[in-house]
Amino acid sequence: MSGDSGGQRRLAPRSFLVMSARAPFDPKLGNAALRTLAALSSYRSTETGLAFPSTARLARELGLSQRAVQKNLMILERLGYIAEVVDPRAPSRGSRTFRIDMASKQSPTETN
Numbered sequence: 001m002s003g004d005s006g007g008q009r010r011l012a013p014r015s016f017l018v019m020s021a022r023a024p025f026d027p028k029l030g031n032a033a034l035r036t037l038a039a040l041s042s043y044r045s046t047e048t049g050l051a052f053p054s055t056a057r058l059a060r061e062l063g064l065s066q067r068a069v070q071k072n073l074m075i076l077e078r079l080g081y082i083a084e085v086v087d088p089r090a091p092s093r094g095s096r097t098f099r100i101d102m103a104s105k106q107s108p109t110e111t112n
Contacts (some may be wrong), residue, residue, distance in 0.1 A: 039053075
């Protein structure tokens with residue numbers, strides 16, 4: 001595939017994403033946060049379960065500002081869909097490393 005992917009292999013257009021089946025039904029996730037989770041999941045390594053695209057890359061792909069992507073990542077992390085991890089193998093060029101959890105820690109009907 002063309003373009004810089006930060007050392008990560010992008011999915012082919014007909015590939016499937018692996019993410020929580022509960023996410024689309026969670027009323028706490030807005031469309032932008034759900035799209036951010038899907039985009040982040042497209043970078044998920046099948047070997048490690050980790051994803052580390054830069055916020056700039058996600059913003060560009062989603063048509064959002066970097067600040068909006070950061071806000072969505074905070075929402076996803078707070079709800080338990082992703083967890084930031086320290087991975088010494090991940091590039092540090094503006095990227096954070098996330099583990100994408102297959103189920104959120106909270107039920108979609110729970111409140112904070």
